[in-house]
């Protein structure tokens with residue numbers, strides 16, 4: 001057994017990253033400023049998108065876009081239940097109704113058909129989620145949405161470096177990325193809103209900082225009038241330069257990080273082939289580039305004779321950390337009670353919600369860490 005605990009994720013922070021952050025702390029300007037502007041520009045260059053707005057989180061980006069689109073009571077938003085709770089919570093907080101599209105059993109993503117089944121006269125927005133580093137098949141979803149003129153906002157929290165049909169996720173349309181510490185790059189906490197629609201970008205820039213249309217750096221450092229005016233009530237979701245400089249440093253290494261993630265994922269795949277109780281995800285049809293944000297497996301609970309939760313617990317006793325991405329949102333207490341949820345409403349989502357488990361995956365892991373995880377899994381399963 002491993003002598004030390006292997007966490008399920010750990011950010012890669014170099015000494016240069018730490019020096020860069022210290023540099024900002026010493027500079028006299030620590031909130032939104034030149035580093036944020038630079039980070040937004042470099043992010044656009046990497047993704048190939050028209051514009052980007054750095055924010056305090058991806059959740060903030062989703063909140064702002066719901067506000068910008070005027071989503072409220074009487075409106076429906078289509079999204080999967082196999083997602084992080086933030087989007088669904090925000091839809092409910094806006095007074096609107098989440099409508100859950102079921103996912104493909106082996107990619108964990110919504111399809112054109114599952115989204116189409118959820119359309120109604122009240123549908124105002126579609127939020128597909130790119131899962132684990134693979135892209136949603138956006139073609140059919142864009143076609144369905146386009147026909148009815150319904151906006152699509154892609155949850156790209158898992159998808160930095162992911163490509164779909166030879167293009168980076170985020171290049172086309174509107175997408176929100178996350179830089180939470182477990183994501184493929186981190187800014188501590190943070191997010192990036194990308195769009196090819198200048199009006200949407202303008203609106204998000206304004207709403208992220210009190211509805212002023214300019215941020216503190218614009219006003220103080222670039223010689224504009226300090227009397228900025230409220231154009232509409234906004235929020236306070238700006239990213240700081242402390243975070244942005246870390247993001248700049250991390251972004252330089254994203255391809256290297258993702259290459260390492262891919263190598264580790266391939267090793268897991270190879271070594272788990274003959275473990276019958278473990279079912280990996282499948283890749284969506286090519287051409288795609290996978291960012292390997294997560295290495296998710298499903299436990300065949302009937303064959304293994306052990307629940308997923310016990311499986312995770314036993315791995316922990318063997319010094320292996322795991323994650324759960326995600327427990328279906330519609331099966332959580334508030335949603336069961338408030339929406340009158342019955343089991344079997346979303347068969348593929350529920351099947352996976354009971355069986356998924358994310359194995360350790362981060363760039364600083366090495367091959368023998370993967371081997372330790374696989375050995376521990378084999379030991380747990382042969383009890």
Ligand SMILES: *Cc1c(COP(=O)(O)O)cnc(C)c1O
Nearest residue numbers: 057058059084157178179180190
């Ligand atoms: C992490 C995550 C989010 C939220 O990102 P934050 O930056 O923490 O707000 C949203 N959706 C998915 C699918 C995520 O994994």
